[in-house]
Amino acid sequence: MQAAVYHGIEDIRIETVPTPEPGPDEAVMRVGAAGICGTDLRIYGNGHHRIPEGETRILGHELAGEIVAVGANVTALKPGMRVGIAPNMGCGHCPQCVAGWTNLCADYTAFGISLNGAFAEYMLITQEAIEQGNIVPIPADVPMHVAALAEPLSCVMNGQDAVNIRPGDSVMVVGAGPIGLMHVQLARLSGARQVIMSELSDTRLEEAAAQGADVLINPARDDVKARVLEATDGEGANVVIIAAPAARAQEEALDWVSRQGRINLFGGLPKDRPTIQFNSNLVHYKQLMVTGTTGSNVRQYRASMGLIVAGRIKLDEIARPRLPLDQIHEGIARSKSGKDMRVLIEPSA
Numbered sequence: 001m002q003a004a005v006y007h008g009i010e011d012i013r014i015e016t017v018p019t020p021e022p023g024p025d026e027a028v029m030r031v032g033a034a035g036i037c038g039t040d041l042r043i044y045g046n047g048h049h050r051i052p053e054g055e056t057r058i059l060g061h062e063l064a065g066e067i068v069a070v071g072a073n074v075t076a077l078k079p080g081m082r083v084g085i086a087p088n089m090g091c092g093h094c095p096q097c098v099a100g101w102t103n104l105c106a107d108y109t110a111f112g113i114s115l116n117g118a119f120a121e122y123m124l125i126t127q128e129a130i131e132q133g134n135i136v137p138i139p140a141d142v143p144m145h146v147a148a149l150a151e152p153l154s155c156v157m158n159g160q161d162a163v164n165i166r167p168g169d170s171v172m173v174v175g176a177g178p179i180g181l182m183h184v185q186l187a188r189l190s191g192a193r194q195v196i197m198s199e200l201s202d203t204r205l206e207e208a209a210a211q212g213a214d215v216l217i218n219p220a221r222d223d224v225k226a227r228v229l230e231a232t233d234g235e236g237a238n239v240v241i242i243a244a245p246a247a248r249a250q251e252e253a254l255d256w257v258s259r260q261g262r263i264n265l266f267g268g269l270p271k272d273r274p275t276i277q278f279n280s281n282l283v284h285y286k287q288l289m290v291t292g293t294t295g296s297n298v299r300q301y302r303a304s305m306g307l308i309v310a311g312r313i314k315l316d317e318i319a320r321p322r323l324p325l326d327q328i329h330e331g332i333a334r335s336k337s338g339k340d341m342r343v344l345i346e347p348s349a
């Protein structure tokens with residue numbers, strides 16, 4: 001089969017590699033679509049501690065496909081089934097796994113990171129992925145490129161679960177990339193009375209408006225705090241979600257949020273500059289809650305796929321461009337440029 005094989009930093013090669021064959025407790029799927037995520041870009045640019053030097057890996061963890069072969073002991077899956085897969089598996093017995101947070105297991109495995117992922121025509125599905133409930137069937141009318149985005153949507157859900165959006169809340173999202181737009185849709189679904197979007201690109205602000213953002217702020221020309229206060233009758237936003245690697249926004253969120261407000265630091269900061277100035281008196285006197293989230297658990301993945309299947313969240317506009325496997329380098333470049341939405345690779349196209 002054809003695969004985009006990661007050999008090391010900034011070294012991904014399109015190669016012919018053996019097509020995986022399932023062991024007795026495994027399955028193989030034909031990849032329908034796989035999103036290029038910030039994590040893939042970080043591995044491409046900086047490497048990853050779960051990919052030791054000298055080892056190769058097929059990246060890609062936002063994925064959907066069709067089962068083509070199953071091992072003799074596998075009863076839950078059948079060839080022809082269309083599935084999405086939550087990419088993280090845990091050890092099964094540590095406190096985080098027991099609580100259902102396999103994504104926070106110190107001893108995790110994950111497709112596209114410690115296991116081969118979806119930037120290939122076929123992917124091996126491991127026994128633990130099947131047994132831990134990571135494989136989620138999808139109906140025929142949900143396209144692969146949309147189903148693949150259940151994974152980033154589940155990360156968005158994890159961020160919003162942490163800040164507990166309630167009907168009537170004013171919700172501010174910083175960053176109108178694909179993730180920010182998913183935050184807009186999910187916040188509206190959770191009952192936000194208003195979604196405020198702050199974003200430096202006017203094109204992206206327009207996309208946010210099309211996805212349901214009500215108040216558009218461009219920090220390049222607007223006084224963000226003044227605009228937020230104006231939009232919220234001087235109260236500030238009840239929830240602020242920073243969906244961009246923006247240290248300044250993380251600091252200033254304390255000014256934009258209302259008393260008893262909740263903040264989610266959704267995006268990580270660059271590895272070499274992770275420290276911010278944080279006015280802890282604002283957290284204290286405004287009685288704030290500041291949360292961080294990373295990835296998602298299998299429950300959130302299933303719930304996200306449920307929203308997609310039910311048509312409550314629409315990701316078609318966010319799933320673009322869609323490129324064949326041999327254009328993965330183009331895909332990486334376009335993903336980095338920040339001009340496109342979620343770039344997807346379609347290896348079987």
Ligand SMILES: [Zn+2]
Nearest residue numbers: 037038039062
């Ligand atoms: Zn991802």
Ligand SMILES: [Zn+2]
Nearest residue numbers: 091094097105
């Ligand atoms: Zn564990």
